[in-house]
Amino acid sequence: NAGVMQNPRHLVRRRGQEARLRCSPMKGHSHVYWYRQLPEEGLKFMVYLQKENIIDESGMPKERFSAEFPKEGPSILRIQQVVRGDSAAYFCASSSGTGGDTQYFGPGTRLTVL
């Protein structure tokens, strides 16, 4: 039973380019969460999605960031016109429900903006 998969594991972009991060949840999970981890910091919640719906995007920057979880295929976190401050590790987690259901984390995508 495959765990949460994220790709790419490492992504290098130049300032102004677009970054697309993909997350495939565990089999049977329909809830996806994206978190960002800056160097030497904890994880900060970005967005919570269910299939075709954004449930909570209170942690998403107002501009340049968007997320989707289509009916078919992985969840995508998209960052347009990246800046150096976007360099971080981006983690995806999935769960089967809400509240106390365990969130299973992927290995993360490490984004470096040159």
Add this chain to the structure above:
Amino acid sequence: AQSVTQLGSHVSVSEGALVLLRCNYSSSVPPYLFWYVQYPNQGLQLLLKYTTGATLVKGINGFEAEFKKSETSFHLTKPSAHMSDAAEYFCAVSENTNAGKSTFGDGTTLTVKP
């Protein structure tokens, strides 16, 4: 609103000694509490979680934590540290609502000396 405070960003113990990592939380509703471990360049692995019921929770790798509502704490302990326990540890809180998102502390780096 929910928040987590991990006291001590770095903790160092000798191999075989007691491990104590501190976590205090704040939550407007009964919380769900989690401890995760992160090894370098990897995702987060769940150590244990508290939802309801018994306040002393046992997890993997010999770790346990006790939920103390009166102290709003959820400290992580292990009787005898092993070299392989060296990692970063995160405490997280999730409210028992449909939001599902977790709020993480800034992490505690555990060093184990031979």
